[in-house]
Amino acid sequence: MRTPPTRATARRQRGAYAIEFALVFLIFFGVLYGIICYGLLFAFRMGMQNAAEEGARAALRYQPTLQARQDRARTVAEQSVSWLPVTVTRSAQATVCRVAGNVCNTPACGPEWDARCQMVVTITATNMRGLLPPLPDFAMPDEIVGQASMLLDGRAP
Incomplete structure (x- = not known):
């Protein structure tokens, strides 16, 4: 018997x-x-990726020159990440690359497959550790990147 x-x-x-x-x-x-x-x-990260995709899609809209397409893509991408707080340093970059060989900033784009170009939009946000709650340094990156590319039509100037 068990005792109480x-x-x-x-x-x-x-x-x-x-x-x-x-x-x-x-x-x-x-x-x-x-x-x-x-x-x-x-x-x-998903917000940055969506902003880069918006910038790449903006490059498909008609612009008279390739430089104007780059400027428009960069402007749209920068506007799309304006929701990030001021403590985060953000930069947007738009470059035109050849599809064949991935050679960037080529001025001649054409309808032939070897002469096709793509717009590559990259958004970088640094100083993320100042925004996010503290975690050990190995677990939290200081920089996140969103990148998207869009094949330009053959009529690209």
């Missing part, structure tokens, strides 16, 4: 639940904190 717990046994067990709660809470909080931080990072 005495008052001394109950007194020794006092606080055991608090210690268990503290240990489980630390693990739970660490996992939740990591999920929130990486969720924010992925949301920023």
Whole structure:
């Protein structure tokens, strides 16, 4: 037969639940904190990718020169990431590359496959550690990049 717990046994067990709660809470909080931080990072990354894609699509709209297409793509990409806070340094770059050989900034684009060009839009955001909650340095990047390319039509000037 089991003997019922005495008052001394109950007194020794006092606080055991608090210690268990503290240990489980630390693990739970660490996992939740990591999920929130990486969720924010992925949301920023997807926003950057969408902005780069918007800039690449803007290059398809008619512009009289190839330089005007580059300027329009860069402007649209910069406007698309204006939602990022001021603490983040962002830069947008639009370049024209040849499809064959991936040679960038070629002035001659044409309808032949070897002369086809693509617009490559790259958006870089630095100082992300100042924006996101602190994590160990190996877990949080300081820079994220969004990049998109769009094949220009053969009538590109």
